[in-house]
Amino acid sequence: MAKRKKLNKGQSRRVSDNHNRRLKRNAADTIDDSQLGPQQEGLVISRFGQHADIEDSEQQIHRCNLRRTLGSLVTGDKVAWRPGLDTTQGISGVVEAVHPRTTVLTRPDFYDGVKPVAANIDQIVLVSSVLPELSCHIIDRYLVAAEDVDMPPMIVLNKVDLLNDEQRTQADSQLQRYxxxxxxxxxxxxxxxxxxxxxxxxxxxxxxxxxxxxxxxKSSIVNAVMPEVAAITGAVSDNSGLGQHTTTTARLYHFPSGGSLVDSPGIREFSLWHLAPERVAWCFREFREYLGGCRFRDCKHGADPGCLLQQAKDEGKIHPERLESYHKIMAAMADKPTRHHPNSL
Known part of the structure; x- marks a missing residue:
């Protein structure tokens, strides 16, 4: 008998992934209709693989399986689900349908293209910090993403107690552009x-x-604005200055006085390679009145003659570092997506 050819690492990974997906699909349908109660409305509080925590109309949380016919499901989705008549292995129901979303925040994924992160959000809180350093370029990248999905962003500078008077004045100057x-x-x-x-x-x-x-x-701020929530916090690494990932999945919390917030996993990069160049320029809100008016239709807004963005910068109508951020984003987008880290947003 001929010896079976050994699978390479990529083939082995695909076989394993396919096997795991089949197991998960089967697990999602282990509860049949006879074991389920009537359908009711719910809200996705958090998603864990092939399970989700669903909040009912009385704000009780139920860990549910997902039907294999279900499309994507993320924190903030409004769903139709059916409770189980008996809780089995910690599972107390099944999600059967997802209602249309009013908004969806997405992230480009290295393997799967653009993926949803959270749904039905109406405000993005962009948290920056003075540690390891205040980076307006990173803020600009997040603002582009917020403008692209048409969600009003708010900038929060955290840990300001670490600034002395001179540093605070400098931070004021940097953030005045926004x-x-x-x-x-x-x-x-x-x-x-x-x-x-x-x-x-x-x-x-x-x-x-x-x-x-x-x-x-971010999680420390969740604790500050919601002391009743035991959100896990973590310290900044003393060696690298980079934070540790302390929140592993997006989670929705309610304010007693009204409103909700989603605490999302920590993100060290913010890729925008899924956007068209024209869309990136439009997402710089102060650029919009000048777009389409340059001398050349394919103007790159650099040294091109007759560029209205450059003219606006020279006239003090566009902050020079905002235009510089635009060019940095465009330079990064010139690289192929395969060069980006798989966990980048």
Whole structure:
């Protein structure tokens, strides 16, 4: 008998992935209709592989299986589900359908293209920090993503208690560019309480999502604005200055006074390679009135003669570092997506 050819690593991984998917699909249908109660409405609080935590109309949480015919499901989705008559192995129901979304926040994935992160959000809270450093370029990348999905963003600078007077003045100067074009900017310190009351007010009656790199203190802010929630916090690595991933999956919390927020996993990169170049330029909101008016239709907004963006920069109408951020994003997009880290957003 001929010896069976050994599978390479890629083939072995695909076989294993296919096997696991079949097991998960089968597990999702282990509860038949005779074991289920009547259908009711619910809200996805969090998603875990082939399970999801569903909140019912009385704000009780139920761990549910997902029907294999179900499409994508993310935190914030409104669903139709059926409770199990008996809880089996910690599973108390089945999600059967997902209602249409009003909004969806997406992220480009290295393997699967653009994937949804959270649904039915109406406000993005972009959390930045003075540690390891305040990076306006990273803020610009998050703002592009927010503008692309048409969700109003708010910028929160965390850990401001670590700034001395001179550093705070410098941070004020750096962030003024965002106030000038209409973005709300809040300063917050979870240690001193500065800005926490203003942030609570800004979150009230909204469904917000916190986004930002690892280590900027998103989970600490969740604890500050919702002391009753035992969100896990972590320290910044002393060696690298990069934060540890302390939140492993997006989770929705309710404010007692109204409104909700989603705490999302920490993200160290923010890729935008899924966007068209023209869309990136449009997502810089102060660029919009000049787009389409340059001398050349294929203007790259660099050294091209007759560029209205360059002219606006020279006239002080566009901050030079915002235009520089645009060019950095375009340069990064010139690289193929295969060069991006699989966990980048």
């Amino acid at each position: 106030r000038d074009i209409g973005y709300q900017v809040l300063y917050v310190s979870c240690d001193t309480g500065e800005g926490v009351a203003q942030l609570k007010q800004a979150l009230k009656d909204h469904t917000s999502i916190f986004v930002g790199q690892s280590g900027v203190g």
